[in-house]
Amino acid sequence: QNIVLVGAPLDCGKARKGCLMGPDAYRTAGIARALTALGHSVSDLGNVAPDANDIPERDGLVNLSETIGWTTALMRTAQEAIQQGLPIFMGGDHALSLGTVPGVAAHAAEQNRPQFVLWLDAHSDFNTLETTASGNLHGTPLAYATGQSGFDGFPALPAIVPPSQTCIIGLRSVDLPERELMAGTGVRGYDMRAIDESGVAALLKPFLADVAKVGGALHVSLDVDFIDPAYAPAVGTTVPGGATVREAHLVMEMLCDSGLMTSLDLVELNPMLDERGRTAQLMVDLAASALGRRIFDRPTPRMI
Numbered sequence: 388q389n390i391v392l393v394g395a396p397l398d399c400g401k402a403r404k405g406c407l408m409g410p411d412a413y414r415t416a417g418i419a420r421a422l423t424a425l426g427h428s429v430s431d432l433g434n435v436a437p438d439a440n441d442i443p444e445r446d447g448l449v450n451l452s453e454t455i456g457w458t459t460a461l462m463r464t465a466q467e468a469i470q471q472g473l474p475i476f477m478g479g480d481h482a483l484s485l486g487t488v489p490g491v492a493a494h495a496a497e498q499n500r501p502q503f504v505l506w507l508d509a510h511s512d513f514n515t516l517e518t519t520a521s522g523n524l525h526g527t528p529l530a531y532a533t534g535q536s537g538f539d540g541f542p543a544l545p546a547i548v549p550p551s552q553t554c555i556i557g558l559r560s561v562d563l564p565e566r567e568l569m570a571g572t573g574v575r576g577y578d579m580r581a582i583d584e585s586g587v588a589a590l591l592k593p594f595l596a597d598v599a600k601v602g603g604a605l606h607v608s609l610d611v612d613f614i615d616p617a618y619a620p621a622v623g624t625t626v627p628g629g630a631t632v633r634e635a636h637l638v639m640e641m642l643c644d645s646g647l648m649t650s651l652d653l654v655e656l657n658p659m660l661d662e663r664g665r666t667a668q669l670m671v672d673l674a675a676s677a678l679g680r681r682i683f684d685r686p687t688p689r690m691i
C-alpha cells in the first residue's frame with residue numbers, strides 16, 4: 388500500500404505549546420522505517436503551513452484566524468494526499484482534524500463512498516464556537532465535520548460526515564453542551580466504562596461492520612489522550628483512566644484486519660512532555676499495528 392505522510396505542525400488549538408514538534412518526533416521515532424518494513428511504500432510530503440487570511444480574532448476563542456488558516460490549507464492537502472494513497476496526518480493538535488476530516492470526506496463524496504469517522508479520544512471534541520468554555524478549538528473538530536452550526540468564519544464544508552457515521556471510543560471528559568449537542572444526532576459515543584464492561588472489540592466490531600456493509604471510507608483520528616497517561620504521558624490534556632496499551636493495539640489490529648481504514652490522524656503529541664520519546668514511539672507502534680504489524684499470523688497462532 389502507498390502511505391503518504393503529511394506533517395501538520397499546528398499548535399494553535401489550545402494554549403500549551405509543543406505539538407508543533409509532533410511531526411518531527413514521529414519521524415525521529417522511525418514512522419517511515421516502521422511502515423516500510425511492513426512492505427508499504429512510504430512517501431513524506433513534508434510539513435504543511437497555514438493559509439493567510441484576514442479573519443478577525445473573536446473574544447473567548449483562542450487563535451481563530453490561524454486555526455482557520457490551517458483548516459483551509461489542510462482541507463486542500465488532505466484532498467490531494469488521499470489521491471496518492473493512505474495519508475497519515477502527523478499532528479499537531481486535534482484542531483488539524485477541522486481540515487483533514489472534511490478534506491478526506493470530500494474525496495469520498497467524489498467517489499460516491501460514504502465517509503465514516505472513528506474518533507479515539509478521552510474527549511468528544513464536539514464543542515462549537517458558541518458552546519466552547521475554554522475557547523480551545525481543538526475541542527471542536529467533530530462538531531464541525533458533522534455539520535453542526537456555530538462555525539462562523541470557517542469555510543463551507545466540501546462534504547459533511549453524517550453524525551450517524553461517526554463513533555467515539557475512550558470518552559471520559561465530555562462537557563455538558565457537548566453531551567446535549569450530541570444527544571439525538573446518532574453519534575455513537577462509548578465511554579471508558581463501556582470498554583471496561585464489554586471490551587473494546589465488542590464496541591468496535593458493529594461499527595466496522597456498518598462501514599463494510601456500504602463500502603465506506605474510514606478515517607481514524609487517534610488522540611494521544613485516548614491512551615492512559617501512565618503509558619502515554621506526552622499530551623497536555625491527560626485524563627486518568629484511559630485505554631491500556633493493549634486495548635489501543637487491539638483497536639489498531641482490528642482496523643488492519645478489516646482493511647477499511649483509508650486515512651489516519653495522529654494528534655495531540657507534545658514531545659516537550661514526553662519521557663525519552665516513549666509516547667511518540669507508542670504512537671508509531673500503534674500506526675504500525677493498524678498497517679500490518681503482528682507477532683504471529685492469524686487466525687492460527689502457533690507456539691514457538
Ligand code: DIR
Binds near residue numbers: 523
Ligand atoms: C474541553 C477539552 N472539552 C474543551 N477538550 C479537549 O476545551 O473543549 N481536550 N479536546 O483535549
Ligand code: MN
Binds near residue numbers: 510512655
Ligand atoms: Mn481530541
Ligand code: MN
Binds near residue numbers: 470494497
Ligand atoms: Mn479524487
Ligand code: MN
Binds near residue numbers: 508509610613624
Ligand atoms: Mn482529547
